[in-house]
Amino acid sequence: MRKATESAAPAEAQQGIRPTPVTLAELASLIGHDSELIDAGRLVAKRRDNVLGLLLRDLTREEIAVMEDRGCRADDWKQVQVAQDFDAFRVRRTHLKGRCVLGRFSGEIEVLAGIKLPAGIYDSTLIDCQVSNDCLLENVRFAANIIIDREAVLFDVGSITCSGAARFGAGQSIAIGPETGGRELPLWAEVTIDEAALVTRERADHEGQKAVRTAVEQYARITTSPVGWVRRKARVRHVERIRDAYIGVSAVIDHALELTNTCVLSSSEEPTEVSGGAAVRDSVLQHGVHVAGNGIVRGSALLEHSAVDEHASVSASVIGPNTTIAKGEVTSSLVGPFVGFHHQSLLISAYWPEGKGNIAYGAMVGSNHNGRAPDQEIWPGEGCFFGLGCAIRFPSDFSQSPYSVVSMGVSTLPQKVRFPFSLITVPAEPIDESQGLVPRAYNELIPAWGLFANAYGLVRTELKFAKRDQSRRHLIDYKVLRPQVMRQVREARDRLLGVAQTKPVYLETDIDGLGKNFLREESRLKAIEVYGRALKRYCLRVMLAEQEGNLQIPGSGELAHELARLLLPGINFNQRMKLLLDMEKQNAELVQASKARDDERGARIIPGYAEAHTAAADDAVVASAWARVKKTADRIAKLGVAL
Template identity: 55%
Template sequence: MKRMFSSPQLQAVASSLAHNDPLRAVVHTMRKRPDNVLGLLLRPLSREEIAIMEGRGCRADDWSLIQVAEDFDPFRVRRTHLVGHCVLGRFRDDCEVRPGITLPSGIYDSTLIDAQVGNNCLLENVRFCARTVVDHGAVVFDVGSLIAGEKVHFGSQQTLAVGPETGGRPLPVWPGLDVAAAAAIATQLADYEGQKAIVEAHQRYVEDVTCSSCWVGRGAIIRHTTRIADAMIGPGCIIDQATDLADVAICCSQDEPTHINAAAVTQSLLGPGVTVAGGAIVRHSVLVEHCSVDLNAVVEHSVIGCNTSIAKGEVTASIVGPFVGLHHQSLLIGAIWPQGKGNIAYGAMVGSNHTGRAPDQEIWPGEGTFFGLGCNIKLPSDFSQSPYLMIGSGVATLAQRVCYPFSLIATPIQALSEEAEVPRAYNELIPAWGLYANAYAIVRAEEKYRLRDRSGRGHIPFQVLRPEIIALVRDARSRLMIAPISGDQAPDLGTIYQEQAIAGVGKNFLREKQRRLGVEAYGTVLQRYALRVLLAAAEGHEQLPGSVDLAHELADELLPGLSLEQRLSALLEIERENVEIVKRAKIADDRRGVAIIPGYADCHPSVEDDRVVRAAYDRLARTRERVQAQGYSELAPGIADLPIGQQKRPE
């Protein structure tokens, strides 16, 4: 018997489906006055104008069906065949075909069938333009065909298969669908009422946007393209040498243009600021906004979030959140990854189907997951409870669930004894490794997200330490602390744990030494978060509802009996220690580089000039100023003797 529940999230998505949708607005405009979509002041051609046009190689099956704008210039239409009802605007200005290259507006060497062309457009060498509206100022230059079928849906009629490639997580799509809504629809399958509302709202939307015309938006530029069919091309869009563009909606604007360059996009929906270039192929997908697919990459049956860059690799049946980097030849299949902010290195194979049967498995990476060079990730896998997990180079993981944030999964360096009874295929899990050995990467990630964000719609939090991640850290620490102890004696540092002993380890093993370091590092980051929130509360603002209560609870648990002055002084000590951890990572990299690469120091910034190290120092300085603004000293009485922030690197 299936478990049923009802969530307001899907109902909210259904009620706001395609709200303020540019595609719907375009279709309604075309339906409102189909014979004069652009609202021009029209008149029939005079005999003199017909004679001028025929003298310049133009012909029409029926000149009486041709309407033109007031002040129409017949000299701007040459060697053109007009079929059916066509509307021609006023052509006076020049059009910029490429930066620095302008040509007179008008229609030259083209065939138009039931087409409407706005003012100051340029159509040249368009061999076939049928049932298309070209808005004012658009350029269509050297295009094979620009046509619409009898029923055009602009790619919105589809239901994608995400996660398992065989289906099971159906995802209806529409312009404006974002990653959060896509993830909710794909994962909240037990909300039958919500799913029904989504399907019904999607069906109504498809009926509402179905028409029989293409649309080229104001100021759009289309050059050297073979075929365009059933397309809505938004204002300012630039298309150059596209090999195929069919059944698509490109919902961009002149302020946030979308670029398609030497690529193929079919049955897809593209938002503002998207780039598809370099031989890339996009099919049955949604590119939300300000993301890119380049260098022969392939994206199929996927939703790609903002600020994500995909090049050379393949993404199939996936929901990929913001700030994911897939810049090399690699593979991502069946991923439900709405939090994004991760990286897929060269040769990573995230999507190996371990069953050898139907491709019906999936993976749920967590926020910030880093898949290292050449790793091989078997499905199914769930890393959603392990944000900022790093999987080392060449690691092959088994199907599993891991629940330890900021951890490292690596090939064991030290040999295990036979008595440990650890399967040979298991890797080593190092909990909290990213906190005490790779804090540089965390500071760099926050800076990177802040500097590279180009989205203008959904809010993307740049901070790594947020309540939802802190909750996972707290849970992980509690599981590490209940490791079995024989009698009153602490386990030996060489003790080995597996999933049966400590939950969340997955198909890996954990050493006692790393367990202790993990407990300490998790405790310090919990202190750091709690004290940050308490400082903000002392300044008079609560970061999130309930965050102050959680901060007091953590502070009472980890730093009991301290005054607010002592707690804020402890925060400064933790921030100072974090700066040292970040510096150590940079110094270690420099020391290794200098020993190996001639002239290494000449092409790398020193630790004092490193942007990430400076960012850590800046946070410390800001925290010091904020604490002093509350009237507290930097080192409160009694704080020096407390075990705060004393994180150590593993020996």
């Protein structure tokens, strides 16, 4: 089963993160648990006329006179109820229509950082609204059917309304992958990337799919609301139109163009923001999300601490935690955590739950229309890098090629590639026809390239993800060498070893998993060596942790012992630990050498390069690789192994 995350953290670190369901039936039973939206829906159903739970009374004649003297009017003052210590002087030039509830207004409230204004209601029109204590509503030209929680601010708002049957984006169906349908995801507000992946992947489980749809339909019925919400300490400023929106605690909606049929989950510690000309419709924004810079979000779910910025467009997609979409377009895609998408690029119909990859400028990962229908899709692998200006034809499956790179300007054919850490590139050297016929449209595949030529990048990947992770509801393992990946490495190595006959050049007919690419014999031999070294290093790392009593990933011990029997027979534990230390040193040398090559090339080409760039010897990533060597030596020494 493909998972976006593979837990390596101890149980105490997982508190607050619910376990990832294994089956659709299990997932269906979890939908709606600990749901803020459901709690809000039940609160409205319980006491529709006083959702905020204030101690209410009617206005006195004196209070009505004070309010009318200050430009207020009501169609029926008897329909207006107020808190016990309501201050009539705090409501001015306001029109009240229908049943309205007004709280206590006192003191000042912060509108912008460092700028405070008196709490109250000024120059506004309210229809069937309930306003809690210490709020500020100023120049709200039209508000209807809205619950405004305490200390919220609505300042310069064109209209904020509810249709009377708001679903806040829940219950809709998102067409992930084929735009024509087939992998639809019924949306609920608290969905995680692994849960979304499970629903879109397990299509053969018809009973499970039915259970999930039923659970989401029930969720949508419960959350359907006659009122919109602005929760505690939310800030809504300079917005033209809001309709059928749930705006969570401490959320900021500032200079947004539109917020329609959308749930904005937020908290004081993880505020969500929609600002800078952004427009959001029919969507769910989870905690810590930012949509800004004229970004457009339609029919999508932005999971915790993801972002859309700089004119980017996201439609019918799920964007995973810590992923930012900027400038480009994402459509009908499930995009996992930590995907770098910062340029004018295209991603359509992708199933990419593991994420951790990159879409470079001009990359066209979107050939989903075959001339008959837009029903094709792509499955990128974890950590895949799509280079500048590449063009990827569909269908394509790189899911078993994690941390692979499609080089700049490469155009790929529809294919399945099954070699981790590979480079797909235009041939650097011509193919001699005597070595075999290679179709002109084929690219060259170099398996294991990332392990020997880009060791620096792999170490940096682990460091930057650990540093940048802000998610609290997803448990993301930053380690590159994990059981899930190493099983794929082992299978790839076995296929390279299993050739029936050695040849100068191999195609898919010779080695399964090459796709529409060719492989040179020297690259095959190099990959066998490098894959083998990575497998040994992985199994020795796990055996060290096992000896320390610190084995954390389920199943990793079994895989490590299998690899040890296969690759390291006849040597004892002490010898294995000495070998591990040697291999960690070799890897640190690879990391430093890859950075040093950049230093040497840059200094040869660019004047003053050395003065403007950190040298390999002083680089933080290189230092981290050598720190691992020292840490490994210390751990081994503590076990009594003489080094």
